[in-house]
Amino acid sequence: MSYRVLALKWRPQRFEDVAGQAHVSRTLSNALRSGRTAHAYLFTGPRGVGKTSTARILAKALNCERELDDRPCGECPACQEITDGRALDVIEIDGASNRGIDDIRELREAVRYTPARLRSKVYIIDEVHMLTQDAFNALLKTLEEPPPHVVFVLATTEVLKVPQTILSRCQRFDFARLRGAEATARMEQICESEGIETERDALALIALKGDGSMRDALTLLDQVAASGIRPLTADVVRDALGIAGRELFFEWTDAILAGDASQALSSFARAVDHGSNLQELAEEFLVHLRNIMVVATEPTLLEQVEGTDEERARYGDAASKFEVADILRFCRLQMDSVQQMRRSAFPRVHQEIALAEMCALPRSLDLRKFVSVARSKFGEGAPVPKAPATQARRS
Numbered sequence: 001m002s003y004r005v006l007a008l009k010w011r012p013q014r015f016e017d018v019a020g021q022a023h024v025s026r027t028l029s030n031a032l033r034s035g036r037t038a039h040a041y042l043f044t045g046p047r048g049v050g051k052t053s054t055a056r057i058l059a060k061a062l063n064c065e066r067e068l069d070d071r072p073c074g075e076c077p078a079c080q081e082i083t084d085g086r087a088l089d090v091i092e093i094d095g096a097s098n099r100g101i102d103d104i105r106e107l108r109e110a111v112r113y114t115p116a117r118l119r120s121k122v123y124i125i126d127e128v129h130m131l132t133q134d135a136f137n138a139l140l141k142t143l144e145e146p147p148p149h150v151v152f153v154l155a156t157t158e159v160l161k162v163p164q165t166i167l168s169r170c171q172r173f174d175f176a177r178l179r180g181a182e183a184t185a186r187m188e189q190i191c192e193s194e195g196i197e198t199e200r201d202a203l204a205l206i207a208l209k210g211d212g213s214m215r216d217a218l219t220l221l222d223q224v225a226a227s228g229i230r231p232l233t234a235d236v237v238r239d240a241l242g243i244a245g246r247e248l249f250f251e252w253t254d255a256i257l258a259g260d261a262s263q264a265l266s267s268f269a270r271a272v273d274h275g276s277n278l279q280e281l282a283e284e285f286l287v288h289l290r291n292i293m294v295v296a297t298e299p300t301l302l303e304q305v306e307g308t309d310e311e312r313a314r315y316g317d318a319a320s321k322f323e324v325a326d327i328l329r330f331c332r333l334q335m336d337s338v339q340q341m342r343r344s345a346f347p348r349v350h351q352e353i354a355l356a357e358m359c360a361l362p363r364s365l366d367l368r369k370f371v372s373v374a375r376s377k378f379g380e381g382a383p384v385p386k387a388p389a390t391q392a393r394r395s
Contacts (some may be wrong), residue, residue, distance in 0.1 A: 006225075007218040010190050011053055013074055013083065018050040018057070019186040019214050020178040027173070028054070029070035032061050038171045040143050040152040042128075044159040045175025048213030052092075052126055054175075055153040056082060059090045059122040062151060078118055089118040095127040095156075104131070104138040111142060111150045121150045128154040129161035136163050144169045177212035180204060180306035186214060187221055191232075196225055198232035201308050205237045208306055244276045246311055249288035250318065252355065256330065257321055261359035265352055278347045279338075286334045293327045295319035325364035333357060 012018045015025035024043075031037050041058070043051040060072035060079045072079045081087040093107070107123065115121045125131075131139070143152055143166065154170060156162060187203045190196075206224065210217030224232055224240045238245050248271055255264035271281060291305045296319040305315050319327075337354035341347035 005219070006190060006194070006222045007215050010218065012050060012057065014071055015054070015057055015061075018054055020182040021050055021054065021175055024054060024173045024175060028058060028061075033070040037062065037151070039146050039150070040170040041154065042159070042162070042167065042170035042172045043153065043155045043175060044172065045157070046177045046212055047157055048210075048215030048217075049175045049178060050214065051155040051175055052124065055122075055124045055155060056090070058153065059087075059120075059124070059151075062120045062122065063087075063089070063118040081117075087118060089115040089121045090124070091121070092124045092126065095125050095130040099131045099135055101132065101134040101138050104135045108138065108142050111147060114149055119149070122153065123150065124153045124155065126155045127157070128166075129156045129158045133163070136166055140165055140169070178207075178210075178214055178217075179212075180207040183207035183210060183212075183214055183217045187217060190218070190221070194225075196232065197230045199234065201234045202232045202237045204306075204308055205234050205243065206241075209237075209241060209243060242275060242277065242280075244271050244274075244281055244284065246288060246307070246314075249285050250314060252285065253288070253292065253318055256355075256358045259359050261356045264355045264359055268352065268355060272348065278351065279341055282334070282338045282341055282347075282351050286331070286338055289327065289331045289334055291315050292319050292322060293324070293331055296322050296324050296327050323364045326361075329361065329364075330358050 015029055018025055041055075043054060045051055057072060060074070060082045061070070063078045063082065064072040065076035065078050066073040074080075074083070078087070082090050091110075093103075111121065111123070146152065152170075154162075154166070159167075159172075184200065184203045184207045187206065188198075188200070191198050191203070202224075203221075206220045207217050209220055220241060224237050227236065227240050229236050234245075237243065248267065251267045252264050255261070255267065268281075272278065291307075292315060294301050294304055295315050299316065299319070302312055302316055305312050307315070333354050337350045340350045344350055
């Protein structure tokens with residue numbers, strides 16, 4: 001039997017299996033239990049967070065032959081047919097390739113017919129924002145008053161492109177971007193079931209690279225696991241995926257603190273020579289600076305930094321050495337560099353200039369700290385220097 005990739009093999013089959021979307025699962029389960037299901041749903045959120053999987057689970061729950069209150073049994077013929085993609089009454093439509101008015105007219109004709117086998121017909125339209133304006137207009141009336149045996153589930157990553165007239169006729173569910181800890185916990189369960197020996201730091205690194213997408217994280221896990229190296233460590237993951245690692249970025253920020261442009265540029269050159277992608281380096285360094293900025297602004301926000309406990313501790317230490325005004329300037333410089341690199345013939349130069357400029361910029365002076373030090377040294381009555389008076393404008 002051919003190998004099935006982890007993203008397909010471990011696709012959620014129950015509401016509770018959808019990682020990081022407890023608010024959606026809870027509401028849908030309660031609606032099923034109370035019999036208050038809607039005729040049209042809109043699932044929106046980032047890629048790979050479970051929108052289409054949840055739509056399939058909902059289709060199974062609506063048609064399960066065992067008629068459980070709030071979840072599909074997963075074992076009856078109806079559930080099996082939907083799981084295997086063989087159910088004639090669960091129709092998945094790709095909005096990108098079926099986006100015209102003629103496609104929607106065919107759908108309007110088809111919804112009039114009763115289900116061939118199941119209780120309810122479920123139409124899942126993925127990437128619905130790709131439909132044309134005429135197609136949306138053609139769908140409007142059917143979506144507002146479909147036959148009683150039809151349920152629509154629209155899924156999109158760009159909800160702002162969906163007309164308000166469509167949104168007003170659907171129950172909207174916003175799927176959240178997965179936090180690193182949630183993706184890591186799910187991958188730990190999968191690795192244990194698959195017999196893949198791994199370290200938690202390695203999975204945390206994969207989750208970080210997955211950027212909030214469970215599907216992307218499992219694809220990366222598949223790629224790393226294919227190396228055959230066991231156990232999977234953070235170093236194995238970095239080598240397999242070409243990730244520079246945050247140690248490199250801490251080197252850069254140490255050089256910036258020291259005002260040593262030579263050290264920063266030499267470290268950057270070694271990373272490039274090692275084969276790191278320039279654009280990814282720039283974007284990951286921006287995330288690194290953002291993490292320092294968040295902690296420097298308020299130390300209690302350290303929990304918002306995704307990474308290992310050791311990395312969080314290092315971010316706390318690094319943030320204590322930066323003034324907030326300085327790290328904000330560095331973030332702006334890096335954002336400009338990232339944008340310019342995308343359309344430049346010389347992307348490396350832009351990043352080198354940004355690093356050199358960060359090292360060369362004069363540091364900000366926090367007047368509150370200055371006054372606090374002055375008062376501790378000279379007493380509470382120490383005079384605070386006033387700004388020179390400006391000359392009055394001549395009329």
